Amino acid sequence: MIKRRLNIRMSGLGGQGAxxxxxxxxxxxxxxxKYAISNPFFGAEKRMAPAESYCRIGVYRIYDRGxxxxxxxxxxxxxxxxxxxxxYTMPFYxxxxxxxxxIINSEVPLLSDEDVKRLKDLNVAVxxxxxxxxxxxxxxxxxxTNMTMIGSVAGITKCVSLQALDLALQERFGKKFVAxxxxxxxxxxxxxxxAKKEMLLKxxxxxxxxxxxxxxxxxxxxxxxxxxxxxxx
Amino acid sequence: MAxxxxxxxxxxxxxxxxxxxxxxxxxxxxxxxxxxxEVIKEAIRRASVxxxxxxxxxxxxxxxxxxxxxxxxGYVGDYFRxxxxxxxxxxxxGAAFGGARVFTxxxxxxxxxxxxxxxxxxxxxxxxQMIVTCRGINSPLSIQPDTLEMxxxxxxxxxxxxxxxxQDFYDWILKGYMVAEEPDVHLPLALCCDGFFVTHxxxxxxLTPADMCLPPYDPYRSPVPCMDMECPPVRMMRDPFVMxxxxxxxxxxxxxxxxxxxxxxxxxxHTIAWLDGLIDAENVESDVVIVASGTAVSQxxxxxxxxxxxxxxxxxxxxxxIRPWPGEEIREATKHAxxxxxxxxxxxxxxxxxxxATIPNNERVHAGPHVAGGMTMPPEIIVxxxxxxxxxxxxxxxxxxx
Numbered sequence: 001m002i003k004r005r006l007n008i009r010m011s012g013l014g015g016q017g018a019x020x021x022x023x024x025x026x027x028x029x030x031x032x033x034k035y036a037i038s039n040p041f042f043g044a045e046k047r048m049a050p051a052e053s054y055c056r057i058g059v060y061r062i063y064d065r066g067x068x069x070x071x072x073x074x075x076x077x078x079x080x081x082x083x084x085x086x087x088y089t090m091p092f093y094x095x096x097x098x099x100x101x102x103i104i105n106s107e108v109p110l111l112s113d114e115d116v117k118r119l120k121d122l123n124v125a126v127x128x129x130x131x132x133x134x135x136x137x138x139x140x141x142x143x144x145t146n147m148t149m150i151g152s153v154a155g156i157t158k159c160v161s162l163q164a165l166d167l168a169l170q171e172r173f174g175k176k177f178v179a180x181x182x183x184x185x186x187x188x189x190x191x192x193x194x195a196k197k198e199m200l201l202k203x204x205x206x207x208x209x210x211x212x213x214x215x216x217x218x219x220x221x222x223x224x225x226x227x228x229x230x231x232x233x
Numbered sequence: 234m235a236x237x238x239x240x241x242x243x244x245x246x247x248x249x250x251x252x253x254x255x256x257x258x259x260x261x262x263x264x265x266x267x268x269x270x271e272v273i274k275e276a277i278r279r280a281s282v283x284x285x286x287x288x289x290x291x292x293x294x295x296x297x298x299x300x301x302x303x304x305x306x307g308y309v310g311d312y313f314r315x316x317x318x319x320x321x322x323x324x325x326x327g328a329a330f331g332g333a334r335v336f337t338x339x340x341x342x343x344x345x346x347x348x349x350x351x352x353x354x355x356x357x358x359x360x361x362q363m364i365v366t367c368r369g370i371n372s373p374l375s376i377q378p379d380t381l382e383m384x385x386x387x388x389x390x391x392x393x394x395x396x397x398x399x400q401d402f403y404d405w406i407l408k409g410y411m412v413a414e415e416p417d418v419h420l421p422l423a424l425c426c427d428g429f430f431v432t433h434x435x436x437x438x439x440l441t442p443a444d445m446c447l448p449p450y451d452p453y454r455s456p457v458p459c460m461d462m463e464c465p466p467v468r469m470m471r472d473p474f475v476m477x478x479x480x481x482x483x484x485x486x487x488x489x490x491x492x493x494x495x496x497x498x499x500x501x502x503h504t505i506a507w508l509d510g511l512i513d514a515e516n517v518e519s520d521v522v523i524v525a526s527g528t529a530v531s532q533x534x535x536x537x538x539x540x541x542x543x544x545x546x547x548x549x550x551x552x553x554x555i556r557p558w559p560g561e562e563i564r565e566a567t568k569h570a571x572x573x574x575x576x577x578x579x580x581x582x583x584x585x586x587x588x589x590a591t592i593p594n595n596e597r598v599h600a601g602p603h604v605a606g607g608m609t610m611p612p613e614i615i616v617x618x619x620x621x622x623x624x625x626x627x628x629x630x631x632x633x634x635x
Contacts, residue, residue, distance in 0.1 A: 023268075026435050030266040039434035041609075043376065044291075063398075063531035065430045066378075066609030 001099050005058030006159050006228045009068040010149065011087050012077030015047040015186060017146030020172065021077075022053035025150055027168035028160035029057040034228065037062045041088070045182040050086040057159050059229045070095045072226065073157065075149050076104040077131075083110060091115060093124070100124045101226050103152045103215075105131035105145060125224045127156065127215065134210055139203040143190045147204050151211025156219040159228045162212060166205055173201055239448050244281065246307055251445040253411050257404060257507075262439035269431035272399040272438050273338070273364060274299035276406035279446045283310035283333035288321045291376040292428035293338040293366040300336070309336075318343035322350035322363075329359035330459055332452030334410065337361070340428055341368035344382045348389075354421040355390030355493050358457050360413035360450075361421040362406065363391075366428035367527075367578075369606050377607020378427040380527060383555065384583040390493040392422040392500055393556040394508075395526040399436045401553075402426055407447060408507040416454045418500040420493070427528040427578055501557045511559035513551040514566040521619055522548040522570040524563065524588055526555065528610075529576045535612035540619060547619060552584065560591040572622050573598045576615050580605040 008025070012018030019040035026038035035058050042051040054068040067088065074093055080086045082104070089095065093102060093115070102119065104110060107130040111119070119126060131148035135141065154160050160168075173187075174197065194200040218224070239250045251260070256279075267275070273296040277285070285304065287297035304312035310333070315321030318339055329335045339347060344365055354361055369375030370382050386393050392413060396402045405424055413422045426432065504511060516537075523533040530551045537547045550566045552559060567573050567588075575585040575598060585600035592598070602618050604610045617627045 023435050027266050030437060035437070036266075037434060037436050039429060041377070041429065063534040064612060065434050065528060065531060066611075069609060069611040070613065 001226055002229050003072060003227065004060065004229055005056060005062065006073065006157060006226075007068050007071045008055045008057070008073040008075065008153060008159075009071035010053045010055070010075045010077065011081045011092055012051050012053075012146075013047070013080060013086060014042065014045060014049045014051045015182075016051070016077045017143065017186070018051050018077050019053045020183075021146040021150050022055040024165070024168045024172050025055045025153070025160060026057070027171060028164035029055075031164040031167050032161055034058065034160075035060060035062050037065060039065055041067050048080075050081070050088060052088050057228055070097055071100065072097050073101045073103065073153055075153060076102070076106075077145065077149055079106045079110055093119060096122065096124055098122050098124075099226065101156060101224065102126045103149065103156070104128050105149060107133065125222065125226075127152065127218055127224075129211060129214060131211065135207055138207045138210055141190065141193050143186065143193070144204055144207045147207035148211035151208040152215040154208075155212035155215030156224060157227050162209060165208055169201055169204055169208070173197070173204065244446060248279070248444050248446040250281070250448045253407070253447055256441055256445050256447070257407055260441050260445060262441060265438055265440050266435055267399065267438050268295075268433055268435050269399040269402055269426065270295040270299055270433065272403045273406065274303060275440055275443075276403045277336060278303055278308050278443060279441060280336070280407055280410060281334060281447045281449045282336045283450065284325075284328040285309050285312045285336045286315050286321045286324050286328070287312065287337070288315050288318050288339070288343065290318070290340050290343040292368055292432045293340045293343075293364065296338050296364065296366070296432060318347040319350070322347035322354070325361050325363075326350060326354055326357065326359055329354075329361050330357070332450070332459075334450035335359075335361045336364075338364040338366065340366045341370045341376070341379075341382055345370055345385065348385060351386065351389035351391055351421065351423070356489065358419045358455065358493075358496070359421055360410070360419050362409050362413065363421065363423050364406070365423050365425040366432045367425055368428040371606075375607045376428075378429050378528065379579055379605055379607055380425070380427060380577065381579040381581065381605070383425050384579070384581060386423050386425075387556060387583070390420065390490075390497065391556065392418075392420055392497065392554070394422065394424050394554050395552065396424060396426040396431065397527055397530045397551060399431055399434070399438045402431060403438055403440065405508070410447060410450070412500055412503045412507055414450060414454060415500070415503050416456045418496050418503060419454075419456050420496050420500065425527070430528040497557050504554055504557065508553050510562065511552070511554045511557065512562045512566060513553070514562075515549045516546065517548040517550065517566045518569055519546045519548040520569075520571045521546075521574060521622070522550060522567055522572070523574045523576065523615070524550040524552060524567065524584070525576055526552040526584055527578065529578060532610045532612050532615060533576060536615035536619070539612055539616050545619070545623070555584075555587070558587060558591070563588060564592050567592055567597070570597060572619070574615070574619055574622070575600055576602050576610060578604055578610065
């Protein structure tokens with residue numbers, strides 16, 4: 001299904017980079033010539049507390065902002081979003097549109113039989129990716145888990161190109177970035193894990209690309225066709 | 234001898250003092266994908282601000298910190314952190330009394346804590362600009378957007394504008410100084426937005442060149458002498474003519490209040506020129522017209538598009554300034570409407586109250602939908618209310634998806 005607009009809801013836990021992921025994805029979409037808008041929604045910044053962010057990408061100017069109540073795509077950054085209900089909505093897929101997509105960072109299936117049935121009734125595809133494992137394997141840090149979530153949604157929906165993601169990552173991590181104290185601390189933490197900034201950028205892009213390829217292959221094999229129309233449309 | 238113009242000269246950062254009208258209406262623009270907080274920084278970079286005073290409170294902290302970066306880079310004359318919001322706003326007054334162009338940012342409980350200062354700013358005719366990134370003010374705590382605090386600002390004598398997007402923010406910060414510093418206005422401006430929905434949202438914004446900046450504030454354009462507490466000509470505390478209980482003091486005070494509100498009215502003509510009208514009206518020949526300010530305008534635009542897909546024609550009025558209040562403009566824009574729908578991000582519906590007090594046949598006003606405490610307003614909710622008003626069947630939103 002080709003959409004004029006793709007609504008992506010990212011449900012994660014504080015410190016996982018869900019906010020950064022939505023911003024990077026939207027930045028990449030803008031670089032691809034699409035319209036995009038991204039915003040986070042969280043309470044007091046706290047690690048492991050529920051944190052959500054939203055990215056809307058489309059072929060026309062988007063005004064809608066705030067919590068995404070009716071998403072096409074939901075990305076679950078952490079199993080606890082499902083297993084411990086660390087979600088802004090219960091169940092976590094509340095509001096998902098028909099023919100939508102759920103991407104879950106987990107090595108093992110997490111959905112109950114009831115959840116599976118309800119998602120199936122709505123023709124929602126479910127894709128599991130061991131995002132944290134991939135991040136550890138390629139980047140050597142679980143802080144790059146958000147990169148696998150960016151890669152997954154891009155790989156399946158082609159909502160942004162890898163080239164644009166490369167540029168967006170350079171913009172986000174290649175220069176000094178001032179946000180909240182929590183974000184600044186995490187930025188410092190991840191920079192310390194890499195000898196050089198170039199290495200951080202390189203490893204992050206590799207992580208994105210690996211997830212992108214795995215997800216794209218899965219989408220092809222399972223005939224999952226959910227994408228945004230071309231910018232010129 | 235004619236005074237040489239500062240236009241065309243460079244500041245210490247090499248920026249050229251540029252004619253503001255040229256800078257904001259004709260100079261080339263560069264599209265940039267920024268959060269609202271980053272946009273505040275970029276506007277202040279070009280605003281020739283002398284003093285910025287900061288105090289942390291979500292969701293304005295990021296903008297305040299970013300302006301600290303600007304100070305470190307040398308774009309802001311002075312920058313420091315106050316002891317509380319009350320202290321910040323008092324210190325802003327001191328800086329403005331001293332002839333500085335002053336900027337500050339606050340939100341929610343911070344706005345409330347500092348409230349005593351706002352009528353004082355207006356009465357002292359200080360053209361301070363304060364960004365208000367609205368958030369919940371009540372208990373239980375919320376840091377999410379809720380525009381209730383704006384209702385408290387409406388009677389302070391400040392100019393109150395409500396930005397919809399980061400683009401509005403960028404332009405209006407710069408234009409705001411131009412309006413507020415006019416000698417026949419010379420009032421503080423509360424430039425409000427819905428926190429998070431603007432401050433933390435990344436959106437495409439068109440920026441003016443970074444090497445152009447506003448001419449500096451000229452304190453000699455102030456219409457009143459500086460009101461010093463101890464020194465002539467006013468000696469407010471030592472020689473307090475307004476603190477004596479007699480007819481002259483009451484009359485002085487009353488006429489000064491009238492003058493402050495007259496100055497708000499006089500800002501109208503400047504604001505209309507700079508903001509291209511106090512409202513934007515689209516398709517207001519329709520039977521149904523949405524009247525909104527801030528993020529509610531954006532959600533209204535989405536609702537209008539969704540209803541158009543179903544063949545339902547709805548108009549939209551974007552209210553840009555709440556003070557001065559565009560009463561005449563709203564009367565004109567809503568004269569054909571059978572239903573006037575006013576979505577708001579607060580529980581009391583202060584915008585609907587203002588509209589009801591303004592237009593004839595105000596039973597046409599439908600105050601709502603309302604969300605509060607940081608809730609989002611999906612356009613589907615506005616669509617649902619409009620369909621209900623038109624007697625159409627509405628799908629229950631809660632049954633969708635899950």
